[in-house]
Amino acid sequence: MNANPLLKGSLQTIILKLLEDNSQMYGYEITQRVKEVSEGSIVLTEGALYPALHKLEADGFLETFTQVVDNRVRKYYRLTDAGGKEVTSKLSEAQAFIDQLQTLLNLKPATK
Amino acid sequence: MNANPLLKGSLQTIILKLLEDNSQMYGYEITQRVKEVSEGSIVLTEGALYPALHKLEADGFLETFTQVVDNRVRKYYRLTDAGGKEVTSKLSEAQAFIDQLQTLLNLKPATK
DNA sequence: TTTATATACCTAAATTTGTTATGTATATAA
DNA sequence: TTATATACATAACAAATTTAGGTATATAAA
Numbered sequence: 361m362n363a364n365p366l367l368k369g370s371l372q373t374i375i376l377k378l379l380e381d382n383s384q385m386y387g388y389e390i391t392q393r394v395k396e397v398s399e400g401s402i403v404l405t406e407g408a409l410y411p412a413l414h415k416l417e418a419d420g421f422l423e424t425f426t427q428v429v430d431n432r433v434r435k436y437y438r439l440t441d442a443g444g445k446e447v448t449s450k451l452s453e454a455q456a457f458i459d460q461l462q463t464l465l466n467l468k469p470a471t472k
Numbered sequence: 473m474n475a476n477p478l479l480k481g482s483l484q485t486i487i488l489k490l491l492e493d494n495s496q497m498y499g500y501e502i503t504q505r506v507k508e509v510s511e512g513s514i515v516l517t518e519g520a521l522y523p524a525l526h527k528l529e530a531d532g533f534l535e536t537f538t539q540v541v542d543n544r545v546r547k548y549y550r551l552t553d554a555g556g557k558e559v560t561s562k563l564s565e566a567q568a569f570i571d572q573l574q575t576l577l578n579l580k581p582a583t584k
Numbered sequence: 585t586t587t588a589t590a591t592a593c594c595t596a597a598a599t600t601t602g603t604t605a606t607g608t609a610t611a612t613a614a
Numbered sequence: 615t616t617a618t619a620t621a622c623a624t625a626a627c628a629a630a631t632t633t634a635g636g637t638a639t640a641t642a643a644a
Contacts, residue, residue, distance in 0.1 A: 368601075368630060369477030370573060377577050388592050398572040408631055410594060432592055432639055455579050457478040458570055460510040465489050467567050480601060480630075500621050520602055522623060544610055544621055587644075592637100599632070604625100611620075 367402065371412050373450040374404075376421065379439045380447045386434040387413060413437060421446045479514065483524050485562040486516075488533065491551045492559045498546040499525060525549060533558045 378390055385393070391404045416422045421443035427434050439447065462468045490502055497505070503516045528534045533555035539546050551559065574580045 367569075368480035371630080374573075374576055381578075386592080387594095388590095392591095394576065397576055401568065401572050402576070405632060406592095406594080407596090407633070411630085414594095430591085430640065434592070451577060451579070454478065454573070454577060456513065457476065458574065458579070460513050461482060461486075461566070462570065464486055464506065464509055464514070465563060465566055466493075467563070467570070477602090477630080483601080498621080499623095500619095504620095517603060518621095518623080519604070519625090523601085526623095542611065542620085546621070585644095587642100589640100589642080591640075594636080595634105596636100597632100597634085599630105601628100601630085603628075605627095606625080607623080609621085612618085614615100614617075 370454065371404070371408060372416060373454050375409075375412060375416065376439070376443065376447040376450055379422065379437060380444070384436045384438045386436050388434075416443070476514070482566065483516070483520060484528060485566050486514075487521075487524060487528065488551070488555065488559040488562055491534065491549060492556070496548045496550045498548050500546075528555070 374394060375390060378393060379385060387406075387409055391406070391409060394402050394404050413422065417424060417437070420440060422437045423440050424438075425436050427436060486506065487502060490505060491497060499518075499521055503518070503521060506514050506516050525534065529536060529549070532552055534549045535552050536550075537548050539548060
Protein backbone atom coordinates (compact mmCIF):
# COMPACT_ATOMS: atom_id res chain seq x y z
CA MET A 361 0.00 0.00 0.00
CA ASN A 362 2.71 2.40 0.96
CA ALA A 363 6.05 1.34 -0.48
CA ASN A 364 7.73 4.36 1.01
CA PRO A 365 11.14 3.24 2.23
CA LEU A 366 11.75 6.63 3.80
CA LEU A 367 8.97 6.10 6.30
CA LYS A 368 11.09 3.54 8.12
CA GLY A 369 12.12 4.70 11.52
CA SER A 370 9.79 7.68 11.72
CA LEU A 371 6.57 5.85 12.60
CA GLN A 372 7.07 5.99 16.36
CA THR A 373 7.92 9.67 16.20
CA ILE A 374 4.78 10.41 14.19
CA ILE A 375 2.57 8.55 16.66
CA LEU A 376 4.13 10.24 19.69
CA LYS A 377 3.82 13.69 18.15
CA LEU A 378 0.15 13.20 17.28
CA LEU A 379 -0.54 12.14 20.86
CA GLU A 380 1.29 15.16 22.18
CA ASP A 381 -1.02 17.41 20.19
CA ASN A 382 -4.24 15.50 20.78
CA SER A 383 -4.07 13.95 24.28
CA GLN A 384 -6.00 10.88 23.17
CA MET A 385 -6.42 9.03 19.90
CA TYR A 386 -7.27 5.51 18.77
CA GLY A 387 -5.42 3.52 16.13
CA TYR A 388 -7.77 3.91 13.22
CA GLU A 389 -8.00 7.63 13.92
CA ILE A 390 -4.23 7.92 13.69
CA THR A 391 -4.13 6.31 10.24
CA GLN A 392 -6.84 8.68 9.02
CA ARG A 393 -5.22 11.77 10.50
CA VAL A 394 -1.85 10.98 8.92
CA LYS A 395 -3.49 10.38 5.56
CA GLU A 396 -5.36 13.70 5.80
CA VAL A 397 -2.48 15.85 6.93
CA SER A 398 -0.07 14.35 4.41
CA GLU A 399 -2.66 14.65 1.66
CA GLY A 400 -2.59 10.93 1.04
CA SER A 401 1.14 10.65 0.58
CA ILE A 402 1.85 8.93 3.88
CA VAL A 403 -0.30 5.89 4.49
CA LEU A 404 0.21 3.88 7.65
CA THR A 405 -0.47 0.19 7.20
CA GLU A 406 -2.24 -1.53 10.08
CA GLY A 407 0.41 -4.23 10.20
CA ALA A 408 2.92 -1.55 11.10
CA LEU A 409 0.72 0.70 13.23
CA TYR A 410 -0.71 -1.73 15.77
CA PRO A 411 2.58 -3.45 16.64
CA ALA A 412 4.17 0.00 16.96
CA LEU A 413 1.44 1.12 19.37
CA HIS A 414 1.83 -2.06 21.41
CA LYS A 415 5.57 -1.57 21.60
CA LEU A 416 5.25 2.05 22.73
CA GLU A 417 2.84 0.89 25.41
CA ALA A 418 5.16 -1.94 26.49
CA ASP A 419 7.98 0.59 26.71
CA GLY A 420 5.88 2.71 29.05
CA PHE A 421 5.44 5.67 26.71
CA LEU A 422 1.71 5.16 26.13
CA GLU A 423 -1.21 4.00 28.24
CA THR A 424 -4.61 2.82 27.04
CA PHE A 425 -8.30 2.77 27.87
CA THR A 426 -11.25 1.51 25.87
CA GLN A 427 -14.51 3.12 24.98
CA VAL A 428 -17.54 1.73 23.15
CA VAL A 429 -18.98 3.87 20.37
CA ASP A 430 -21.82 2.55 18.20
CA ASN A 431 -21.31 -0.98 19.55
CA ARG A 432 -17.69 -0.87 18.36
CA VAL A 433 -14.77 -0.88 20.77
CA ARG A 434 -12.22 1.86 20.43
CA LYS A 435 -8.87 1.54 22.14
CA TYR A 436 -7.61 4.97 23.03
CA TYR A 437 -3.97 5.81 23.64
CA ARG A 438 -2.51 8.70 25.58
CA LEU A 439 1.02 9.73 26.52
CA THR A 440 2.48 8.80 29.90
CA ASP A 441 4.94 11.17 31.61
CA ALA A 442 7.81 9.14 30.16
CA GLY A 443 6.09 9.38 26.78
CA GLY A 444 5.99 13.16 27.07
CA LYS A 445 9.76 13.27 27.48
CA GLU A 446 10.23 10.75 24.70
CA VAL A 447 8.39 13.00 22.23
CA THR A 448 10.80 15.84 22.85
CA SER A 449 13.76 13.54 22.43
CA LYS A 450 12.45 11.90 19.25
CA LEU A 451 11.55 15.23 17.70
CA SER A 452 15.00 16.69 18.13
CA GLU A 453 16.54 13.50 16.75
CA ALA A 454 14.24 13.72 13.74
CA GLN A 455 15.06 17.38 13.19
CA ALA A 456 18.79 16.70 13.39
CA PHE A 457 18.54 13.83 10.94
CA ILE A 458 16.44 15.84 8.49
CA ASP A 459 18.99 18.67 8.64
CA GLN A 460 21.89 16.36 7.89
CA LEU A 461 19.98 14.58 5.15
CA GLN A 462 19.05 17.86 3.50
CA THR A 463 22.65 18.94 3.63
CA LEU A 464 23.83 15.69 2.08
CA LEU A 465 21.19 15.78 -0.61
CA ASN A 466 21.70 19.48 -1.27
CA LEU A 467 18.06 20.12 -0.60
CA LYS A 468 18.78 23.16 1.50
CA PRO A 469 18.69 26.64 -0.01
CA ALA A 470 21.57 28.01 2.06
CA THR A 471 24.16 26.40 4.33
CA LYS A 472 23.99 29.33 6.63
CA MET B 473 27.93 1.84 15.37
CA ASN B 474 25.12 3.89 13.97
CA ALA B 475 21.80 2.72 15.37
CA ASN B 476 19.94 5.40 13.48
CA PRO B 477 16.56 3.97 12.49
CA LEU B 478 15.83 7.07 10.45
CA LEU B 479 18.62 6.22 8.05
CA LYS B 480 16.62 3.31 6.68
CA GLY B 481 15.50 3.95 3.17
CA SER B 482 17.71 6.95 2.53
CA LEU B 483 21.01 5.15 1.94
CA GLN B 484 20.47 4.58 -1.78
CA THR B 485 19.45 8.19 -2.26
CA ILE B 486 22.58 9.41 -0.47
CA ILE B 487 24.84 7.23 -2.62
CA LEU B 488 23.19 8.29 -5.87
CA LYS B 489 23.36 11.97 -4.99
CA LEU B 490 27.07 11.80 -4.11
CA LEU B 491 27.75 10.14 -7.46
CA GLU B 492 25.78 12.80 -9.26
CA ASP B 493 28.02 15.47 -7.77
CA ASN B 494 31.31 13.62 -8.06
CA SER B 495 31.14 11.45 -11.21
CA GLN B 496 33.21 8.71 -9.62
CA MET B 497 33.75 7.49 -6.10
CA TYR B 498 34.77 4.27 -4.36
CA GLY B 499 33.07 2.71 -1.37
CA TYR B 500 35.43 3.72 1.37
CA GLU B 501 35.48 7.26 0.01
CA ILE B 502 31.70 7.42 0.27
CA THR B 503 31.73 6.45 3.94
CA GLN B 504 34.34 9.12 4.69
CA ARG B 505 32.53 11.81 2.72
CA VAL B 506 29.24 11.17 4.47
CA LYS B 507 30.95 11.24 7.86
CA GLU B 508 32.64 14.56 7.00
CA VAL B 509 29.63 16.32 5.56
CA SER B 510 27.32 15.17 8.36
CA GLU B 511 29.93 16.09 10.97
CA GLY B 512 30.06 12.52 12.23
CA SER B 513 26.34 12.16 12.82
CA ILE B 514 25.67 9.86 9.87
CA VAL B 515 28.02 6.89 9.77
CA LEU B 516 27.56 4.35 7.00
CA THR B 517 28.45 0.85 8.11
CA GLU B 518 30.24 -1.29 5.56
CA GLY B 519 27.71 -4.07 5.99
CA ALA B 520 25.05 -1.70 4.70
CA LEU B 521 27.11 0.21 2.14
CA TYR B 522 28.62 -2.57 0.04
CA PRO B 523 25.40 -4.56 -0.41
CA ALA B 524 23.65 -1.28 -1.34
CA LEU B 525 26.30 -0.51 -3.96
CA HIS B 526 26.01 -4.02 -5.37
CA LYS B 527 22.25 -3.72 -5.57
CA LEU B 528 22.39 -0.36 -7.34
CA GLU B 529 24.82 -1.88 -9.83
CA ALA B 530 22.61 -4.95 -10.33
CA ASP B 531 19.66 -2.61 -10.93
CA GLY B 532 21.63 -0.87 -13.67
CA PHE B 533 21.99 2.48 -11.91
CA LEU B 534 25.73 2.22 -11.33
CA GLU B 535 28.67 0.83 -13.26
CA THR B 536 32.13 0.01 -11.95
CA PHE B 537 35.80 -0.03 -12.83
CA THR B 538 38.82 -0.78 -10.73
CA GLN B 539 42.02 1.12 -10.22
CA VAL B 540 45.13 0.22 -8.24
CA VAL B 541 46.51 2.90 -5.94
CA ASP B 542 49.46 2.12 -3.63
CA ASN B 543 49.08 -1.60 -4.31
CA ARG B 544 45.49 -1.47 -3.10
CA VAL B 545 42.52 -2.05 -5.36
CA ARG B 546 39.87 0.61 -5.47
CA LYS B 547 36.50 -0.17 -7.01
CA TYR B 548 35.07 3.00 -8.47
CA TYR B 549 31.40 3.55 -9.14
CA ARG B 550 29.79 5.98 -11.55
CA LEU B 551 26.21 6.68 -12.57
CA THR B 552 24.74 5.10 -15.69
CA ASP B 553 22.17 7.01 -17.75
CA ALA B 554 19.42 5.18 -15.89
CA GLY B 555 21.17 6.09 -12.65
CA GLY B 556 21.11 9.75 -13.63
CA LYS B 557 17.35 9.63 -14.00
CA GLU B 558 17.01 7.66 -10.79
CA VAL B 559 18.79 10.38 -8.80
CA THR B 560 16.27 12.98 -9.92
CA SER B 561 13.40 10.70 -9.04
CA LYS B 562 14.80 9.73 -5.62
CA LEU B 563 15.60 13.33 -4.73
CA SER B 564 12.09 14.57 -5.40
CA GLU B 565 10.69 11.64 -3.44
CA ALA B 566 12.99 12.49 -0.55
CA GLN B 567 12.05 16.17 -0.67
CA ALA B 568 8.34 15.35 -0.71
CA PHE B 569 8.70 12.96 2.20
CA ILE B 570 10.74 15.43 4.24
CA ASP B 571 8.10 18.12 3.61
CA GLN B 572 5.26 15.86 4.74
CA LEU B 573 7.19 14.65 7.76
CA GLN B 574 8.02 18.19 8.83
CA THR B 575 4.38 19.10 8.49
CA LEU B 576 3.29 16.12 10.56
CA LEU B 577 5.91 16.77 13.21
CA ASN B 578 5.28 20.51 13.20
CA LEU B 579 8.93 21.15 12.45
CA LYS B 580 8.15 23.77 9.87
CA PRO B 581 8.18 27.43 10.79
CA ALA B 582 5.36 28.41 8.44
CA THR B 583 2.89 26.39 6.40
CA LYS B 584 3.12 28.89 3.63
C1' DT C 585 -30.88 -9.63 1.01
C1' DT C 586 -26.42 -9.72 -0.23
C1' DT C 587 -22.65 -6.92 -1.48
C1' DA C 588 -19.50 -3.33 -0.87
C1' DT C 589 -17.44 0.10 1.91
C1' DA C 590 -16.19 2.20 6.17
C1' DT C 591 -15.04 1.56 10.80
C1' DA C 592 -12.10 -0.89 14.28
C1' DC C 593 -9.20 -4.17 16.20
C1' DC C 594 -5.49 -7.84 15.64
C1' DT C 595 -1.60 -11.27 14.22
C1' DA C 596 1.64 -14.05 11.33
C1' DA C 597 4.64 -14.88 7.35
C1' DA C 598 7.63 -12.86 4.35
C1' DT C 599 10.59 -9.11 2.95
C1' DT C 600 13.61 -5.26 3.22
C1' DT C 601 17.22 -3.06 5.21
C1' DG C 602 19.92 -2.32 8.37
C1' DT C 603 23.80 -3.72 12.48
C1' DT C 604 27.30 -6.56 14.26
C1' DA C 605 30.89 -9.52 13.55
C1' DT C 606 34.27 -11.46 10.90
C1' DG C 607 37.61 -12.18 7.18
C1' DT C 608 41.28 -10.79 3.77
C1' DA C 609 45.04 -7.66 2.49
C1' DT C 610 48.31 -3.55 2.15
C1' DA C 611 50.45 0.93 4.00
C1' DT C 612 52.11 3.58 7.64
C1' DA C 613 53.12 5.36 12.07
C1' DA C 614 54.19 4.29 17.00
C1' DT D 615 55.30 -5.84 16.36
C1' DT D 616 51.33 -3.48 17.22
C1' DA D 617 47.82 -0.33 16.16
C1' DT D 618 45.46 2.38 12.90
C1' DA D 619 44.02 3.64 8.34
C1' DT D 620 42.81 2.13 3.92
C1' DA D 621 39.92 -1.00 1.02
C1' DC D 622 37.14 -4.69 -0.23
C1' DA D 623 33.61 -8.33 1.09
C1' DT D 624 30.12 -11.67 3.25
C1' DA D 625 27.27 -13.99 6.89
C1' DA D 626 24.43 -14.20 11.09
C1' DC D 627 21.31 -11.61 13.35
C1' DA D 628 17.80 -7.99 14.43
C1' DA D 629 14.44 -4.47 13.55
C1' DA D 630 10.81 -2.51 11.13
C1' DT D 631 8.24 -2.84 7.65
C1' DT D 632 4.69 -4.98 3.86
C1' DT D 633 1.49 -8.28 2.57
C1' DA D 634 -2.02 -11.07 3.67
C1' DG D 635 -5.25 -12.83 6.44
C1' DG D 636 -8.70 -12.92 10.34
C1' DT D 637 -12.78 -11.07 13.35
C1' DA D 638 -16.70 -7.97 13.92
C1' DT D 639 -20.24 -4.03 13.48
C1' DA D 640 -22.64 -0.15 10.80
C1' DT D 641 -24.39 1.63 6.72
C1' DA D 642 -25.40 2.44 2.00
C1' DA D 643 -26.21 0.47 -2.53
C1' DA D 644 -27.77 -3.04 -5.72
